[in-house]
Amino acid sequence: MLSQDALKQIDREIAKYPADQKQSAAMAALAIAQMEQGWLSTETIEAVAGYLGMAPVAVYEVASFYNMYDLAPVGKYKITVCTNLPCALSGGVHAADYLKQRLGIGFNETTADGRFTLKEGECMGACGDAPVMLVNNVRMCSFMQPEQIDRLLGECE
Amino acid sequence: MGALGFILNAEEGERGWRLAEYIKRGGYSALKKIVNEKIPADQIVGELKKSSLRGRGGAGFPTGLKWSFMPRQFPGAKYVVCNSDEGEPGTFKDRDILRWNPHMVIEGMIIAGYAMGCARGYNYIHGEIWEIYKRFEEALDEARAARLLGNNILGSDFSFELQAHHGYGAYICGEETALLESIEGKKGQPRFKPPFPASFGLYGKPTTINNTETFASVPYIINEGGDKFLELGKPNNGGTKLFSVSGHVNRPGNFEVPMGTPFKDLLAMAGGMRNGRKLKAVIPGGSSAPVLPADVIMECTLDYDSIAKAGSMLGSGAVIVMDETTCMVKALERLSYFYFEESCGQCTPCREGTGWLYRVVHRIEHGEGRPEDLDLLNSVTDNIMGRTICALGDAASMPVKSFIKHFGAEFEYHIQNRKCLVPEDVQRAGSGFFKAA
Secondary structure, eight states: OOOHHHHHHHHHHHTTSOTTOGGGGHHHHHHHHHHHHSSOOHHHHHHHHHHHTOOHHHHHHHHHHSTTOOSSOOOSEEEEEEOSHHHHHTTHHHHHHHHHHHHTOOTTEEOTTSOEEEEEEOOOSOGGGOSOEEETTTEEEOSOOHHHHHHHHHHTO | OOSOOSSSOSOSSSSTTSHHHHHHTTTTHHHHHHHHHTOOHHHHHHHHHHHTOBOTTTTOOBHHHHHHTSOTTOOSOOEEEEEEOOOSTTOOHHHHHHHHOHHHHHHHHHHHHHHHTOSEEEEEEOTTOHHHHHHHHHHHHHHHHTTSSBSSGGGSSOOBEEEEEEOOSOGGGGSHHHHHHHHTTSOOOOOOSSSOTTTSOGGGSOEEEEEHHHHHHHHHHHHHOHHHHHHHSBTTBOSEEEEEEEESBSSOEEEEEETTEEHHHHHHHTTSBGGGOOEEEEEBTBTTSOOEEHHHHTTOEESHHHHHHTTSOOTTOEEEEEETTOOHHHHHHHHHHHHHHHOOSOSHHHHHHHHHHHHHHHHHHTTOOOTTHHHHHHHHHHHHTTOSSSTHHHHHHHHHHHHHHHHHHHHHHHHHHSSOSSOHHHHHHHTOGGGOO
């Protein structure tokens, strides 16, 4: 289910916590699993639970509580746009509108070719760089005016 | 990056954050001094008290006092935790501290471990800033390799291990007990207090939680003395402080200035109002702080006491600037949606109340407001505030109360005329997004 490489990464996370507190690595283990599998299926969540010796429901609780876990398949590129007030004052909502128009989809939708999913995000802690977007949870893109958005979409071929 | 101070004094770029550069700037000298001179823990806590350093995460609690609550002699595990789960809308200072000066935070945490008798620490880093999290992990590796972390630090009998924990998108984890639950691998739902973390914290052990900027202030206080730090600011408001300026200004960003700096000066540092438009309102301390109208904020200085006197909070130092193109109903609608979305659902007044607040503001914004809606909103906030385990309920209520208090006429116009006082095209121009199109 999870690759040897993923398990090795999870082991490194487990080592961060006291020996009797393995469950502390649940968040990181889910993130690692999601990066590898693209999203978190019930089977993936169960595999993580098995590896950490946790009840599957306890891991599912974590996966469903935090916004950055995807419990359904997403496109190859998940773009999350912050539309919260500080970003909105500098074009966050307009940037999201521009993306919707370019991709022909709304929030929580995926393009027909499976390439892009669009999400509305909450504060990413980068309000000075608005408009801000996050690609696949790991790459933060700042000052996203139309030209920069076009370039980003071009890079995501 | 903004004005130079001791926290943001690192050079931007790919090298300035590294250990060698930090040491060149005098880094880790506070830790060396403590370890070499075997400075007693009480003396460290005493310097912090003298410095008048107050918690930079938003609550402004005196750091020295907080550290003195830790039962230093308690046998067994104790923890130091750094709260870098920066998700309060408007706040983006911790990201820059960790980006340009991660070792200053690490040094502050090691000193905290020494002063409070803790052998382990965690830095909880906001989910959305993966690149910063990875950099912090690299900085930790550098510190370990240099024997600044781990067993027998710098050859002494003091040992301290530090790890980074990466969040995954939950505003509530910025609340300290929710953050502890999250490190324990659970949903981030706040705990009832008391017991406070100093007696029952991470894994049920004594724990002290401070904000990133708070820890970053510690090495300076040890090197230069608490008095000097206090003198940087003003009485009861020691030090410099980072202010994150966002919204309708020409140069948004972080600015490190002395406590007590006039708001006007900060606005000028941020390049003034975008396109020279007129200031309408400012949220001075992150989205949870009450909004202040232009004429009130223009008379304020930036410190805990002045902002409190004006009826708001300095909070995390997140200054959200709004000009005359802003529809205050729309602005509040977005904030109310945020709290509704981020309520952890544990307490009924907050879980249900934030939904009521959002839906009522939403209907006003969309031309379906009713004459009784402003009273209804105030009544909902009264039924949330003070009735929940954590402060999220209050945080959701304060914007609503203050927006209605200061901009009630705009809400009434919306209800009566079923449209906004500020024309749509004016609002659209305000964001500056279409300038390139």
